[in-house]
Amino acid sequence: MQRRHSLLLTRAQVFSLxxxxxxxxxxxxQGALTTPSILAPASTPAHEIYALSQFVLVITGxxxxxxxxxxxxxxxxxxxxxxDAEHEPAQIYGSTQVExxxxxxxxxxxxxxxxxxxxxxxxxxxxxxxxxxxxxxVVGHQxxxxxxxxxxxxxxxxxxxxxxxxxxxxxxxFLQLLSADVDHSFWVPQLGGKTDLIPNHPNAMWIDxxxxxxxxxxxxxxxxxxxxxxxxRVYADTPDQFAAxxxxxxxxxxxxxxxxxxxxxxxxxxETQACxxxxxxxxxxxxxxxxxxxxxxxxxxxxxAGAAANTSDNLRAWIQDPNTVKPGALxxxxxxxxxxxxxxxxxxTTLH
Amino acid sequence: MADQTYPIPGTLDTTPSRGAALLEWVHSWVVTVxxxxxxxxxxxxxxxxLLVAGVEAMAIRIQLAIPHNHFLSAELYNEFFxxxxxxxxxLVGMTLIFGFGNYFVPLMIGARDMAFPRLNAFSFWxxxxxxxxxxFSFIGGFGLYGMGSAPDVSWWxxxxxxxxxxxPGHNTDYWALALIVMGFGTLGAAIxxxxxxxxxxxxxxxxxxxxxxxxxxxxxxxxxxxxxxxLTAAQVMxxxxxxxxxxxxDTQAGGSATVWMHFFWIFGHPEVYVLILPAFxxxxxxxxVFSRKAIFGYPAMVAASVGIAFVSLSVWAHHMFTIGMTxxxxxxxxLSTMMxxxxxxxxxxxxxxxxxxxxxxxATPMLFCTAFLFQFLxxxxxxxxxxVAPWDWQLHNSYFVIAHFxxxxxxxxxxxxxxxxxxxxxxxxxxxxSETLGKWHFWLxxxxxxxxxxxxxxxxxxxxxxxxYTYEPDRGWTTLNMIISAGGLIQAVxxxxxxxxxxxxxxxxxxxxxxxxxxxxxxxxxxxxxxPYNFETEPVVRSRRPxxxxxxxxxxxxxxxx
Numbered sequence: 001m002q003r004r005h006s007l008l009l010t011r012a013q014v015f016s017l018x019x020x021x022x023x024x025x026x027x028x029x030q031g032a033l034t035t036p037s038i039l040a041p042a043s044t045p046a047h048e049i050y051a052l053s054q055f056v057l058v059i060t061g062x063x064x065x066x067x068x069x070x071x072x073x074x075x076x077x078x079x080x081x082x083x084d085a086e087h088e089p090a091q092i093y094g095s096t097q098v099e100x101x102x103x104x105x106x107x108x109x110x111x112x113x114x115x116x117x118x119x120x121x122x123x124x125x126x127x128x129x130x131x132x133x134x135x136x137x138v139v140g141h142q143x144x145x146x147x148x149x150x151x152x153x154x155x156x157x158x159x160x161x162x163x164x165x166x167x168x169x170x171x172x173x174f175l176q177l178l179s180a181d182v183d184h185s186f187w188v189p190q191l192g193g194k195t196d197l198i199p200n201h202p203n204a205m206w207i208d209x210x211x212x213x214x215x216x217x218x219x220x221x222x223x224x225x226x227x228x229x230x231x232x233r234v235y236a237d238t239p240d241q242f243a244a245x246x247x248x249x250x251x252x253x254x255x256x257x258x259x260x261x262x263x264x265x266x267x268x269x270x271e272t273q274a275c276x277x278x279x280x281x282x283x284x285x286x287x288x289x290x291x292x293x294x295x296x297x298x299x300x301x302x303x304x305a306g307a308a309a310n311t312s313d314n315l316r317a318w319i320q321d322p323n324t325v326k327p328g329a330l331x332x333x334x335x336x337x338x339x340x341x342x343x344x345x346x347x348x349t350t351l352h
Numbered sequence: 353m354a355d356q357t358y359p360i361p362g363t364l365d366t367t368p369s370r371g372a373a374l375l376e377w378v379h380s381w382v383v384t385v386x387x388x389x390x391x392x393x394x395x396x397x398x399x400x401x402l403l404v405a406g407v408e409a410m411a412i413r414i415q416l417a418i419p420h421n422h423f424l425s426a427e428l429y430n431e432f433f434x435x436x437x438x439x440x441x442x443l444v445g446m447t448l449i450f451g452f453g454n455y456f457v458p459l460m461i462g463a464r465d466m467a468f469p470r471l472n473a474f475s476f477w478x479x480x481x482x483x484x485x486x487x488f489s490f491i492g493g494f495g496l497y498g499m500g501s502a503p504d505v506s507w508w509x510x511x512x513x514x515x516x517x518x519x520p521g522h523n524t525d526y527w528a529l530a531l532i533v534m535g536f537g538t539l540g541a542a543i544x545x546x547x548x549x550x551x552x553x554x555x556x557x558x559x560x561x562x563x564x565x566x567x568x569x570x571x572x573x574x575x576x577x578x579x580x581x582x583l584t585a586a587q588v589m590x591x592x593x594x595x596x597x598x599x600x601x602d603t604q605a606g607g608s609a610t611v612w613m614h615f616f617w618i619f620g621h622p623e624v625y626v627l628i629l630p631a632f633x634x635x636x637x638x639x640x641v642f643s644r645k646a647i648f649g650y651p652a653m654v655a656a657s658v659g660i661a662f663v664s665l666s667v668w669a670h671h672m673f674t675i676g677m678t679x680x681x682x683x684x685x686x687l688s689t690m691m692x693x694x695x696x697x698x699x700x701x702x703x704x705x706x707x708x709x710x711x712x713x714x715a716t717p718m719l720f721c722t723a724f725l726f727q728f729l730x731x732x733x734x735x736x737x738x739x740v741a742p743w744d745w746q747l748h749n750s751y752f753v754i755a756h757f758x759x760x761x762x763x764x765x766x767x768x769x770x771x772x773x774x775x776x777x778x779x780x781x782x783x784x785x786s787e788t789l790g791k792w793h794f795w796l797x798x799x800x801x802x803x804x805x806x807x808x809x810x811x812x813x814x815x816x817x818x819x820x821y822t823y824e825p826d827r828g829w830t831t832l833n834m835i836i837s838a839g840g841l842i843q844a845v846x847x848x849x850x851x852x853x854x855x856x857x858x859x860x861x862x863x864x865x866x867x868x869x870x871x872x873x874x875x876x877x878x879x880x881x882x883x884p885y886n887f888e889t890e891p892v893v894r895s896r897r898p899x900x901x902x903x904x905x906x907x908x909x910x911x912x913x914x
Contacts, residue, residue, distance in 0.1 A: 035828035036815030038746040049742045056740050060733040067729050070704050075722060078643070080711040088904075089710050093912055094649035098705070099698065106697040110690045113736065117690075118683045120742045125679040142518075177676075182513040183609055185674060185749060189815040193745020196675045199512060199603035201610055203676035216827070220674075220749045220817045222506045224513060225426050228820035306824075327426050 032213030032236070036189040042215065042236075043165075043207045044172075045124045045192035052120045059113060124193075127206065134162060134173045140184030140197035140219070142330055143226040144292055144305040154249045155280070157292030158305045159233045163242040165208035171239075172208035182224060188217030188234050196221055209236035218306075225328030231306025245299075248352075252283030253295045256350050266347025269340050278331070281351065291331060297351040304329060315345045385469035386884055387454050390476050392780065394451025397480060399854075401443040403847070404487075408436040410844055413804075417837035419825040429821035430504040431523075435486075437507030438527065440761065441623065442534050443483045448769050449630040450475075450541040453569045455780065457545060459875035459882060460563045462554025462891040467547035471540050478537030486530035492522060503527035506819055508620065508671075509590075511601030511612035516594050525594065528587040535584045542573035542580070554874070556893040560654070563873045563896070564647060567654050568633030571661045572626045578665065579626070583619035586612060610675060617668035625664040628760060629657060631768035632699060635721045638771050639703050641871045642718035643710030646909065649702045650896060656695035656702075663692050673744045682741045689739035696732055700725065715869075716790030720771035723798055727763030731756060734809070749819070752812025758805045770797070770850070777857070778864030782880040785861060789853040797846035803839025807832050872897035 033040055041050040138160075139146040145158050162173040177186055179197040186205065187194035195205040209215065219230035237245060256263035267284065270276060276286035282295045297303075300310055307326040308314040318325050319341055321333040336344065368376065381389060411432050415424040424432065454472065458465055466472045489502045501523045505513050514524045549562065549570045562570075590612075592598035599605040601612045640647045647653060669677065669685040677685075703725055712718065734756040738744050747753060770793070777785050811832040816823060823829055867876040874891055875882070876899055895901055895909035 034826045037828075038813055038815060045742075046746075049746055052740060053737070053743045053746075056737055056743060060736055064729065064733055067700060067704070068726065071722075071725055071729070074704055074707045075712070078707060078710050078712050080644075080713045084711055088644050091646045091907075091909075091912065092648060092705075092709065093646050094652065099649050099652050099702070102701040103694065103698055106694045110687075110693060113740065114683075114687045114690055117686050117740045117742065121679050121682050121686070124742055125682065182518055183510050187749075187815075187817065189746060193742060194674050194748060195745070198609050198675060200606065200608065201676065217815070218817060218820075221510070222430075222513070222819035224518065225430065225504075227430075228426065228822050231824070 031211045032190065032215050034216065036216045038189045040190055042211055042213075043191040043209045045205075045207065046190055048120055048124055049193055052116065055116060056113065059109060063109070129174055129206070130170060130172065132169075132171050133206070134171060135176070136160065136162070136173055137176045137178060138186055138197065140177070140179040140181075140186075140223070142181050142224050143219070143230040143326070143328075145186075145230070145232060146180075146292065149246075152246055152250065154246065155293040156249060156296065157300070158231070158302065159235065159300045161235045161237055161242060161245050162207065162209065163239055164212050164236045165210060169239070170208065172206050174204065174206045177203040177205065183221045184219045184223050184230070185221035186217070186232070187220035188215050188232060190215050191217075191234060194220045207234075209234070212236050212238055212241075226307075226326050229305060229307040229326050231302070233302065233306060248299065249296055253281045254350050254352055255283075256347055260346065260350065262343045262346035263350050264347075266340075266343035266345070269336065269344050270347060273336065273340075274332075274334065275344070294348065294351060297348055299352060312345050312349055315348055316341055319344060383473075385465075385473045387458050387466045387469065387472060388780075388882065388884075388886075390472050391451050391453075391455030393476055394447045394454055394479075397483070398444045398447040398451055399851075401439050401447070401483065403851070405436050405439040405444060406844060406847055408432045408439070410840060412436065413837040413840040415821060416823070416833050418834070419823050419827075419830055421822060424821065426821045427504065430506075430819075431502040433819060434503045434506050434527075438486065438503065438531075439483075441507065441627070442531065443479075443486070445627045445761070445765065446534070446538055447479055447483075449569070449572060449627060450479075450538070450545070452565075452634070452769070452772055452776070453541070453545050453573075453630065456776065456875055457548055457566050457569055458552065459779075459878065459886060460566050460873050461549065461552060461557055462874050462887060462893065463548065463552035464886050466544050467552055468544050472544050475537045475540030475544065478540065479534050480537075482530045482532075482534030482537060485533060486526060489523065489526035489530075492526065501526065508616055509612075510616075511590075511607070511609045512603045514590060514594075514612075515602050515604070517604060525591070528590050528594075532584055532587045535580045535587075538576060539580050542576035545569050545573040546577070554887075554891045554893060560651065561893060561896045564636035564650070564653055564657075565630070565633035568629045568636070568657055571657045572629040575622050575626050575629070575661045575664065579619045579622040582615050586615035586619070589615075610672075613672050613675060614668070617671045618665075621668040621671060622661075622664045624757070624760065625660060627765050629660065631724070631765045632657065634768040634772045634775070635703060635724055637871075637873065638717045638721045638775050639706050639725075641775075641869055642713045642715060642721075643707045644713075645706055645710040646897065646900075647702070648705035648708075649698075650913075652698055653702055656698040659695040660692060660699075663688065663695065667692060670739055670741075670744070673741045674748050686739050686741045690736060693732060693736055693739075700729060700732070715774070716785070716787060716794055717771040717775040717869075719791070719794045720767045720774070723794070724764050724767040724771070727759050727767065727801075731759035731764055734759065747812060749817055750812035751808045751816045751818060754818050755805045755808035755812060758808070763801060763805065770794075773850070773854075775869065776875075777854070778868045779875055779880045779882070781858055781861075782864055783857050783861030784864050784868060785853050785857045789849055789856075793846050793849045793853065796849065797843055800839045800842030800844075800846060803842065804836045805839075807835045807839070811836070867899070870903075872900040872903075874898055877902075 041047040135151055137148040137150060147156050147160050163171045165171040177195055177197040179199040184197040185194045186197060191207040191209055195203050213236055215234040217232040219227055256267055271285040276288055278288040278291035280287050280293045303310045303314060303318060304326045319334050322329040322331040411424060415421050415429055490500045492501050501521050503523045503526055505519055505524055512518060549566055589600040593600050593602050599607040601607045603609050636647055667685060667689045670689040673682055738747055738756060774785055774790055811829050814828055816829045864880045866879055878886055895913055897909045901908040
């Protein structure tokens with residue numbers, strides 16, 4: 001088993017070189033990249049798929065060379081020339097032996113390909129869940145991601161934090177995939193294949209990023225107007241970072257400093273206006289669940305599922321009219337006065 | 353007998369006015385039940401919608417040429433990619449195959465018309481009105497501003513995005529109703545093709561002497577009959593959900609999203625074969641004629657075609673590897689999908705063997721068919737990659753998939769039908785298409801095609817998902833997308849050259865004569881264009897290449913055929 005794996009890796013390196021030669025292919029690189037390439041796997045399922053894909057590429061590449069070579073030969077060798085004799089070429093109607101040969105050889109290739117494929121299907125899909133695994137429930141919404149950590153009591157959105165998983169300390173993350181509305185698909189290419197989030201049809205997948213960093217992905221099943229801006233960020237943290245993040249997320253929301261009059265007023269606006277119908281800020285009257293949980297909003301780098309950076313200016317623009325940032329987003333323009341908007345933004349920016 | 357000596361009082365002008373003549377001409381096309389005229393109507397209709405879908409594709413490519421582009425709004429982009437897919441499959445693909453099928457199946461089997469001429473006309477007009485209904489959506493709803501209520505739920509229209517809650521208005525209704533209407537037209541055409549091929553063959557034409565194009569039309573029609581039914585059923589269920597309170601796919605009321613997926617793909621995957629099989633038929637006519645050799649392994653070609661049709665009915669869930677089926681189901685559909693490669697491989701080998709030892713003339717039809725062979729080889733191999741379920745978990749819904757199915761539907765289907773246009777235009781119009789313009793068309797389209805779709809494979813490897821109206825600038829997809837869009841523009845220019853060629857050659861092209869390609873099937877024994885009755889006397893054939901037998905009386909096929 002181990003020998004086989006190393007064999008595949010050798011091929012992997014060969015192919016990385018070949019693909020890199022084609023240009024624009026950041027292959028073989030380790031760690032998180034801004035290009036979510038399936039050629040730079042950073043998690044066991046992605047690695048296994050990558051190794052399998054090298055094997056399949058070798059076989060299909062060989063077929064391509066043989067058949068494509070035959071076709072090229074035929075085109076060059078048998079095109080009509082002025083010097084040809086007038087009469088028609090010899091008519092050949094078929095040959096049972098030849099046809100049998102090119103039926104049996106593909107059958108054998110299919111058998112090999114299928115057995116290899118089946119092994120990886122079962123290895124990834126039916127992998128046992130270790131005791132040390134982290135559970136996360138992913139809920140797809142139009143057009144954002146909700147992440148719930150049931151055993152840790154954390155709810156967050158759009159930016160998933162998971163611990164890094166090493167061979168000495170395996171800590172895979174098992175995702176349960178649900179949908180609140182239509183079909184979505186969870187896809188972070190460097191970490192593994194995609195799995196759909198389908199209402200009434202819970203799915204599961206697992207990842208175990210082996211190096212720290214930010215892995216990018218996005219929704220991969222058309223889910224409506226803003227499908228293109230349903231982006232996904234997965235942070236693989238060191239065990240210490242992850243523990244610190246968990247501790248911070250488990251706290252209720254920060255109380256605004258009494259000297260910060262704007263923020264105090266903003267909290268009041270938030271709790272008394274429609275904001276509270278859709279958003280939760282733990283420890284306040286806001287308990288809505290239709291939109292993202294904002295308890296630790298400022299711990300996230302982006303807003304609107306990655307559509308904009310999490311800055312005061314963007315927050316203000318978003319609250320005034322989400323359609324300017326992400327046309328078709330389901331949050332309505334809040335119709336607040338400029339002063340109220342400033343106050344809400346001042347409050348939100350205290351939610352670390 | 354009019355009496356010349358005593359004219360009727362007053363003048364009776366028997367030459368109609370220009371307006372009346374035009375009306376008469378239009379009327380003759382509207383009420384026609386002639387298979388050739390209906391074939392031309394189908395083909396013309398398909399070409400018009402090919403241009404429309406091309407415009408949609410160009411708009412999509414302009415939008416994606418640079419990241420964060422604002423050429424199209426998100427809503428409009430979603431309408432355009434939905435309509436591009438729906439148009440190409442139903443209004444271009446299906447009408448092209450039945451257009452050429454209509455025109456050439458009776459001619460190739462020595463018949464004077466299709467089995468059911470009136471059903472034939474009915475089928476065409478149902479398809480035509482279905483298409484018009486679909487496109488009327490652009491001016492329905494809020495009108496052209498914002499492009500009306502054109503369907504915007506993608507051409508696979510996964511539930512529950514199509515439910516009233518998520519698709520208010522009439523976008524989805526236009527889509528579902530248009531597909532139902534077109535479905536009836538398609539079923540009629542399929543039944544007609546089967547009946548014609550089975551009961552109208554001339555004397556001596558046994559089933560195993562039918563030209564391969566006719567065989568492939570038969571197989572495609574049989575598959576059509578099987579798969580349009582679940583599609584229509586699904587559309588009816590969808591309409592019931594939307595208007596009569598049904599809960600088939602309404603997940604909020606306990607319905608099932610995955611049931612829709614099964615219904616749709618048990619139609620959708622064989623549909624791809626419905627389209628590609630007649631394209632195989634064209635290649636199987638063109639390649640022998642331009643290689644000057646009989647098709648290699650005719651019985652194997654027939655068997656492989658029937659085999660593909662059967663296997664294609666068992667592979668649909670390879671579109672669904674990511675929906676969370678059990679590992680055993682995933683393995684099953686991986687295997688069944690890989691098995692399609694076996695009969696398909698036989699076909700490719702037989703085409704290459706047909707060319708082997710021939711004297712290949714690279715006229716425009718043969719150029720397109722040769723490129724088809726190469727591109728279909730690639731499409732088959734990327735198909736094998738996608739059949740590898742774990743790899744599909746990565747590639748599914750990425751641009752790799754877009755590249756793969758455009759290799760089959762553009763690189764194979766459209767290339768073969770371009771070949772068909774150059775090959776049979778002389779028969780249909782009596783005039784040759786310009787070879788010079790044909791070569792320009794071919795090379796530009798070939799280069800543009802490879803710029804666009806080769807590059808798409810790589811942008812798919814780099815994680816770009818389909819159906820997205822824009823993308824982030826930092827993802828490393830920008831340069832590749834610019835190349836893809838540039839290639840699209842080159843293909844558009846090539847198609848305009850074809851349009852010009854078709855119009856100009858109709859007026860000024862050199863006369864074709866009966867048999868410009870020195871071909872061997874029965875349609876080349878009639879004048880170009882053929883008279884309404886096709887054949888003065890019923891032909892009698894003794895082999896698969898009746899005209900070869902006539903041209904080579906000392907060395908006829910029937911002495912050697914197995």
